[in-house]
Amino acid sequence: MNEINFNISPLLTFFLNEGVPFETIKLILMLPIIATLIAFLRQVVGIKAFGIYTPLLVTFAFLATNGLRYGIAIFITIILIGMLTRVALKSFRLLYLPRVAIMLTIVALSILIMLVIGGSLKRTGLASVSIFPILIMITLVEKFIAVQIEKGDRAAILLAAETLIISILGFYIASWETLVHFIAFYPWIILLTIPLNIILGKWTGLRLSEYFRFGEIIKRK
Amino acid sequence: MFDFLKKFSIYLNARRDILGMNARNLKYIRPYNRTNAKRIADDKLLSKRILKKNGIAVPKLIGKIISQENLDNFNWQTLPDSFVLKPNKGFGGEGIIVVYGRKKNSMDTWIKADGSLITIEDLKNHARNIIDGSYSLSGVPDIAFFEERLKLLKLFKPYAFKGIPDIRIIVFNKMPVMAMLRLPTKESHGKANLTQGAIGVGIDLASGITTTAVMGKQKIIEYLPGTKLLLSGIKIPYWTDILTLAVRSQEISGLGFLGADIAIDKELGPVILELNARPGLAIQIANLDGLKWRLKKAAGIKIKTVKKGIRVGMDLFGGEIEEELEEISGKKVIGTVEKVKLIGKDGKEIEVEAKIDTGAHSTSIDTEIAKELGFAGVIEFFNSLELPKNFKREDIKQIEEHLRKKYIHQHPDLADISAIYSSHGVSIRPKIILKLILNNIELVTQVNVTERKELAKEIIVGRKNLNKFLIDVSK
Numbered sequence: 282m283n284e285i286n287f288n289i290s291p292l293l294t295f296f297l298n299e300g301v302p303f304e305t306i307k308l309i310l311m312l313p314i315i316a317t318l319i320a321f322l323r324q325v326v327g328i329k330a331f332g333i334y335t336p337l338l339v340t341f342a343f344l345a346t347n348g349l350r351y352g353i354a355i356f357i358t359i360i361l362i363g364m365l366t367r368v369a370l371k372s373f374r375l376l377y378l379p380r381v382a383i384m385l386t387i388v389a390l391s392i393l394i395m396l397v398i399g400g401s402l403k404r405t406g407l408a409s410v411s412i413f414p415i416l417i418m419i420t421l422v423e424k425f426i427a428v429q430i431e432k433g434d435r436a437a438i439l440l441a442a443e444t445l446i447i448s449i450l451g452f453y454i455a456s457w458e459t460l461v462h463f464i465a466f467y468p469w470i471i472l473l474t475i476p477l478n479i480i481l482g483k484w485t486g487l488r489l490s491e492y493f494r495f496g497e498i499i500k501r502k
Numbered sequence: 503m504f505d506f507l508k509k510f511s512i513y514l515n516a517r518r519d520i521l522g523m524n525a526r527n528l529k530y531i532r533p534y535n536r537t538n539a540k541r542i543a544d545d546k547l548l549s550k551r552i553l554k555k556n557g558i559a560v561p562k563l564i565g566k567i568i569s570q571e572n573l574d575n576f577n578w579q580t581l582p583d584s585f586v587l588k589p590n591k592g593f594g595g596e597g598i599i600v601v602y603g604r605k606k607n608s609m610d611t612w613i614k615a616d617g618s619l620i621t622i623e624d625l626k627n628h629a630r631n632i633i634d635g636s637y638s639l640s641g642v643p644d645i646a647f648f649e650e651r652l653k654l655l656k657l658f659k660p661y662a663f664k665g666i667p668d669i670r671i672i673v674f675n676k677m678p679v680m681a682m683l684r685l686p687t688k689e690s691h692g693k694a695n696l697t698q699g700a701i702g703v704g705i706d707l708a709s710g711i712t713t714t715a716v717m718g719k720q721k722i723i724e725y726l727p728g729t730k731l732l733l734s735g736i737k738i739p740y741w742t743d744i745l746t747l748a749v750r751s752q753e754i755s756g757l758g759f760l761g762a763d764i765a766i767d768k769e770l771g772p773v774i775l776e777l778n779a780r781p782g783l784a785i786q787i788a789n790l791d792g793l794k795w796r797l798k799k800a801a802g803i804k805i806k807t808v809k810k811g812i813r814v815g816m817d818l819f820g821g822e823i824e825e826e827l828e829e830i831s832g833k834k835v836i837g838t839v840e841k842v843k844l845i846g847k848d849g850k851e852i853e854v855e856a857k858i859d860t861g862a863h864s865t866s867i868d869t870e871i872a873k874e875l876g877f878a879g880v881i882e883f884f885n886s887l888e889l890p891k892n893f894k895r896e897d898i899k900q901i902e903e904h905l906r907k908k909y910i911h912q913h914p915d916l917a918d919i920s921a922i923y924s925s926h927g928v929s930i931r932p933k934i935i936l937k938l939i940l941n942n943i944e945l946v947t948q949v950n951v952t953e954r955k956e957l958a959k960e961i962i963v964g965r966k967n968l969n970k971f972l973i974d975v976s977k
Contacts, residue, residue: 324524374627377636430636431594433698485529487522492513494783497722498790499516 289465308341310464310471311455315340317474317481318454319447324481327490330444331424339421339444340451342414349452351399351407353445355392355418360441362391363422367429381423388422519792521783530674530797534758535779542755543779546590547647549755556754558747559773561586564648567629576629578622579609581648587628589637590645595693597637599628600651600665615664615692653768657739660731661685665692666765668775669705669738670785671748672793673760676811677800678745679819681705682788683712683738687727696784701726703733704789708820710741711974716787735835735972744772745812751777753808759797833972834941842961845937846875847915854960856940858973862964865938865947866922866931868954871961877934880915881951884932898928905930917948938963943970
């Protein structure tokens, strides 16, 4: 067992002894917490992002890259290149899937170039980012395009920004040591997210963002 | 502290009155819009068919393309001169092509809304994209269909930018609950979608007259941007027919919480464009009022017939238009005939019915009334003047100027002499200064005096004196 110098629950000790790595257990236990956070931000605060799945995945991609800034850099590159390619491909009038395939190709190549540049600048952290978080983030492109078609450029950029903010927030929560230690000691605490989500699922109040959206009505009452 | 409490109570009230996303989904869409009904709303062709079967007016279907095979065999040249190509499961007005006419001497080229040309090849490509699912939710394969193009009502011409305004009506429990007129703008690229920058104008349910307006997401506006056209006070024609269509389509579709989109065609009158199972919330901003309290109020009432539903909806949620309009615009609403009090020399008062006539520039009164008001002297003086009779139209300005210089100082009551154009031609009339009281507003103005005995009203009030009023022709 490598460098676990805090108290953990007997259940976790059992898992570790069976050979499940602590990092894996930690991420799995964090998943419901991050998911609940995203649900809370949507229902009560009104931050939309690209659904629940994308910000969750991006959070974990951030956790798996070597440091947040590389994650953010990759995220922004993907969105920017995705946007530019869409504009460039517009006049070709291609069908949806082939179009997305081309965009994925260009985004993937751009990331490769970025890694090479990172390596040549001696930013070895960037070059050695593992492939899975990168792949996860590349799938963002399709999400982004779908929203762009459905709701326009501005909405897509806004949602991408919201996704980024939620993921950064999720990153800090998941790497918050006090919380990690707490959950390692009381892992059953994550079951509390279920009643919490039942409450969120029945919540019919105005979202925080809606007080702003309907500000003109409130002002004139 | 007190201030804080006040603010807090305002926010509590907002919670009670305004419908948010959470409450819309959980309290209205989920329980009132069943899967089956939603299926009708999400499938434009299906809802068109069902509505039509039940005698509801819808834009006529010209043809549809279901598969690649259909696409290859479609006889493009049989398409009419003007039509609309739409994706069956499209949303937000995406993927719609509006064709205005055929290019001269050409069977296979048409002209689009923005004046650009579109060929059969382009149409084919677009239809292929549609059936491939480029414009449907989550990219599922779709159907492309052609329907007749609706023609813009003259009334809406100055307000709509390329495209047809439509009227969104929220129907709940067989009652119209809230309504808005959506105007396509340049920013929205001719689409009537508020999130894309279209204008939403609230409508008073009782009268069908527009009230307040929002552009895009939350910018409150009074005038159509770039113009002096007031967005409030537009009277929507066929108002009860429109409400009837909306409530009837709720009955037919089974959507308990329905957003019905209705357009008015120049020839067909109101038609249902589409049904919406998840109506947006922006309608509240356009009306500057919340939906939640209205829905709560509507829920408790037993409604048996469409007629009753409309009447109750109108009574409960409309009717305050005049006070509201007056508050917002600072203008009083008056009809085309109004009582007006005239105050002449030495405080002499006469009350008569006046014709409110925006076709006339200035106000004019009958000679006899002018005499009664103490202006007999000036009329006698004016009649004694030698006025030119057979003048040419182009000389009129000069003559007017000449007479003005010559006589205006010769009688104290003569305020001006001016040439008035009317349906009978041009006549030269004296002007006097008079005080009018119209709808409690006092106006001191020059009015011209003429023989109006044989006309229906002894006084007409013209545009010049009407800038403090809005005129409701139905009043």
